[in-house]
Structures are given as C-alpha cells and as structure tokens.
Amino acid sequence: MSIYEWMNERIDLDSVKKFALKKRVPIFYGSVWYYLGGVSLFLFMVQVFTGILLILYYQPGAETAYESVKFIISRVEFGWLIREVHSWSANLFILFAFFHMFTVFFAKAYRKPREMTWVTGMILLMLSLGFGFSGYLLPWNELAYFATKVGSDIAGAVPVIGDFALRLLRAGDEVSGATLTRFYGIHTALLPGMFTVVLGIHLILVQVQGMSVPPEIEKIPEEKRKSIPFFPDFALQDAMAWLIVLNLIALLAVFFPWDLGPKADPLASAPAGIKPEWYFMFMFQTLKYIPAHVLFIEGELFGIMLFSIGGLIWFLVPFLDKKANDGIRTPFWTWFGILLIIYMIVLTAWGYLT
C-alpha cells in the first residue's frame, strides 16, 4: 500500500486532489498579473528561510548587534550572501506586494465576493511595512538609528495615545538597546506569527473563491473564456517565475551589496543625505515639505492625519466602491488609483534626486 493510499483511507486525500485538479486559471491580457501574488509569497518564504539562518548568529543588544552583523558578513561562510539575500528579498517583497495590490485594484478584484481577500491583503501589507521598519533597526547602524528615532517620534505625535505608543515602541523614552531587543522580538516572533495566520486566511480565500477576472472579461460568456489548468500548467509557469526572481536576487546580492555604514551613535548628528527605505520615501518627502503649522494643526500631526485618512480609504475600498459589485468602473476610483501612483512615484523620485 502506498503512503498516499494509507493516508487517503484516513483523511480523504482524493477530495483534495480532485479540488486541485479542477482549479483553472483564466487566460486573458492580464494573466501575467496572477504571478505577482505568487512571487510575493515566494519572497516571503525566502525571508523566513534566510531570517532563520541569520538568527543563528545575530545577537540583539546595543553592544553586540552591529558587531554580530559585521561578524556574519565578514567571518561566517556565505554570511554576506545570506544577509544580502535577506535585504534584497525584503525590498523586492515590498515591491511585488505593491504591484500585486495595484493590479488587484485596477482589475477591481476586490469587488464582491472578494472583500475579505482585499482586507486581509491590506493587513498583510501593514505587517510587511512593520517587518521593514523593525528589521531596519536590527543592524544598529547610523541610518537605522535615526530612521527609528523619526519613525517612533511620528507615532508619538498621535493625539491622546501618542506618548504611550512612543514609550511602547522605544521601550523607554529614547531609542536604545532596549528598543533593539523589542524590535528583534517584534521582527522575529510577533510579526511572523501574525503574518502566517493572516496569510493562511488570504490563501484559503483565494483557493475557495478562485481567480478573479476584471469586469470586462467577466461579461464574456463563460464558455467563450479561455483558461488553463492550475496543475500542472500554471504551477510550472509559477515555478519559472520564482526561479527568475531567485536569480534576480542572487545577481542583486552579489553586484549591489547593502552598505552597513557606521555604528549607531546617540551623540552623532544625523548625517547629511539621510534617507529612509524607498517605500517610506514618499511619506518622508511629504513630511519634509509640510510646513511647521497647517492652519492651527502642527505639521507633523497634519501629515499623520493625511496618511491615516488616505490609508483608511484605501483599506475600505471594497466597501466604498459599491458600483464595482455590478461590474461598473467609476472614473473616481480609477483616478484615485492613478493619482495615488503618480503621487508615490513623483515624491519618491523627488526624494532621491534632491
């Protein structure tokens, strides 16, 4: 008796197999978008794998963190590679998650019945930004130190809960070794746990509901639409995409290494040309150009309000864009998406060019 048969007698694997073989992927001009979620998933798995490896040598703490990262990249065999892959894969992960999100947005895939998939996706994005923010501090270098000071100070400007949030994040009043320990815990235990659960729900929803197609394609009668089976056709294409991305990471890791820079020093001035990670750049740039006071509100607070409201609207798009449920594209939401992308690109480019 094969293992399959043995298990099938106990947990009915046949029905799972039947479900998997029935799964089909629509073929149309936008089929390439279907890779984006899969690639993001692959990059997340790369992060988990390289992250676990880095934990084996990394030592949190103001006196040890920077030194242990230096040890990893200079003494541990292939340590440089593991760290570079972790950094590059993290950046690509955010990039692909953004691509994934915007294609979903413009394909209106968030419309009924997939609202929960969108909402879980947004939660995953926030957790990812949390991963980025907390992981950035761990090497305890100069850039990381000031980025964390600024980031946590922004949290501190939130009315009412600000002070509490700031102390909670910093594990004290200042960014210190205690902050580092806390961020380490957040980055390696709290966020991975939460992410895995939400990701599980996200993926189950995709399996249960199947792939979405844009409203225009949905109007074509089902028998006239083209599709291919997920197994093995699309799965192999997916594997190919993952392989290409893995090669891309290897190339980037070898030819464009991330600089560690000097160690964090609480008594140094913030260096000229200091910049956050590129995916926070558009917000950073906005904060730079908001004046000290907007009407009667402090500029900092105004910026926070701006991004909170914008983020909330984006989060709730499936419930605000009701016409999408009937397959209607409203110019308002199309323009909302386009302007958001233009805003993000222009401010990011501006931040890097000035």
Place this chain on the structure above:
Amino acid sequence: MSNLTKTEIKKERRSFLNTILKTGLVAWVASVIYPVARFLVPPKTAELNVNNIDLGLVAEFPKNSSKIVRFGRKPIIVIRKESGDFKALEATCTHLDCNVQFKKETEQIWCACHNGLYDIEGKNISGPPPKPLAQFKVDIAREKIIVSKMDLS
C-alpha cells in the same frame, strides 16, 4: 408560589446562567489582558538628575566648532561661535527627534533628516520644525566650560 410556568422558569435560569458566564468570560479576558498590557509598558526610569556638566577647558574647545554631549539622558549641542562665545541647546530637532548639526559656514543649526533650519540662538527659521530648540546656560568658571539648566525664574 408564583404564576411562572415551568418553561418561563427555565428561560429565566438560562438567561441568568448566560449572564454569569458572559461576565465570567469578560473578567477572565480582562485578567489576562491587563497584566500583559502592563508588562508591555516599560517601567519609568528615574530622571537622571543632572544640574550641570563640565566640558573641560575653554582653550581646548576650538572656535567655530560644536560638540554633542549627554546632559542627563538627553543629547545637547554645545557650540563655540567665531566670536568665542558659547551656546548650548538641546540637540534633538523639535520636528522628529533627529540629532541636529552646526553649520560652520553660515553659523546656523541644521537637521539633515527633514531639512529643518535654526539660527544660532536655536530659533526655528525654516523647514518643518515647529518650535525653537530648548536653551541651556553656559558659564565659564576658572577657564572651565560649565553647562547647566536655564533658570526658569
């Protein structure tokens, strides 16, 4: 004996038990969440009560230069102007908490994070900072630089 039927009595009992259960559940959740929430908040560390710090000899502090030092827990920036006078200000930008730097060429204080600018007196003159930098007092006693808190009187 009351006029309640058996079913009515059962219903009352059930809703009574439900209330007890729900209250118990809420109490249980609260008794778990409360200690966890308190645990997450770091304990207040005593304010390092520093009244003044000694920065060494005046002669060893070059003109038109600056130094960031610790005053209690907070970093402060001490500047010696071209004229030889001293100025001490808090070193963290009032915008988003980055450490500022002294620009020799213009005798201004600049924050690299978001391009905030202060004049030599710590007044915010351009960019996003909403407030001036807090002042500290500098005294020269027997050729030594002593930085202390401003008298608030």
